[in-house]
């Protein structure tokens with residue numbers, strides 16, 4: 001079987017790097033990378049090129065015809081563009097349709113949540129706009145959501161020994177009663193799932209969710225305490241506090257939507273509301289929205305268990321994604 005020709009946007013980013021690694025490990029893909037003109041000279045891009053990956057330079061703000069030419073001949077386009085640039089995918093999708101690309105995987109890779117409900121400030125709304133556009137175009141698509149990254153889902157310890165591996169210090173909050181479970185995926189496994197999903201006929205024009213583990217905060221804190229031998233001093237927030245934090249964040253964002261601080265605070269507040277109050281990010285939430293389960297589709301693939309990830313972090317082998 002000849003390899004699937006894939007063009008990947010975002011290989012220098014977190015999700016994109018995982019996808020690049022997953023596609024490479026899979027071996028059935030011939031991979032080329034889409035890079036914007038302003039990033040061609042970046043060391044990260046040069047490293048990828050030196051590793052033999054063909055670089056296609058394209059401008060999502062440029063003429064669509066140039067992109068159509070660039071995309072011609074690809075079976076698959078995968079986008080892992082950052083949360084704030086989602087709408088730039090509209091031009092990419094238009095060009096992909098005109099170029100006859102067989103499948104477009106837009107940048108989902110977030111928690112499971114009903115359309116419009118999470119809004120998640122600009123990111124969620126704009127992801128939905130892109131999905132809507134793909135459907136209007138009748139461009140074959142697959143939307144993949146991964147729950148929350150393991151790398152953002154563990155508590156910190158009184159000794160400070162895991163602080164090096166997280167941007168969230170301290171992180172000792174238990175939301176509500178701490179019993180809401182959430183879909184969690186190791187960032188490094190996203191690409192392994194994507195490599196399986198991307199060429200599967202069963203996932204064409206479907207939403208798919210992945211997870212390595214389904215855990216509540218109580219379970220995660222308990223695991224961390226048991227492995228580390230430390231006692232975490234928990235801070236509890238009630239449903240009411242989660243709701244008023246979301247309202248405050250929404251008000252601040254309405255007053256100044258250009259402030260990155262306001263935007264980030266709104267993201268966090270809306271994620272907390274969706275994950276711990278509405279309990280959207282669960283297999284039941286996903287299946288109610290018509291998602292397929294990647295764990296059911298690929299029972300032979302064993303993703304990293306959260307407990308093994310935690311052991312790595314405690315062994316000093318974690319990586320802070322936002323270092």
Ligand SMILES: NC(=O)c1ccc[n+]([C@@H]2O[C@H](COP(=O)([O-])OP(=O)(O)OC[C@H]3O[C@@H](n4cnc5c(N)ncnc54)[C@H](OP(=O)(O)O)[C@@H]3O)[C@@H](O)[C@H]2O)c1
Nearest residue numbers: 010011012013014015036039081082083109110147148149
């Ligand atoms: N589930 C979770 O827990 C979780 C956590 C974080 C993020 N996410 C989701 O994951 C998605 C990806 O986020 P990320 O953190 O992986 O992104 P990221 O690390 O910021 O990387 C974004 C990538 O997009 C590229 N890019 C941006 N604009 C471009 C353009 N105009 N043309 C070509 N390339 C462009 C960047 O390339 P350059 O090198 O040119 O900058 C970079 O490679 C987001 O939509 C977010 O919602 C989910």
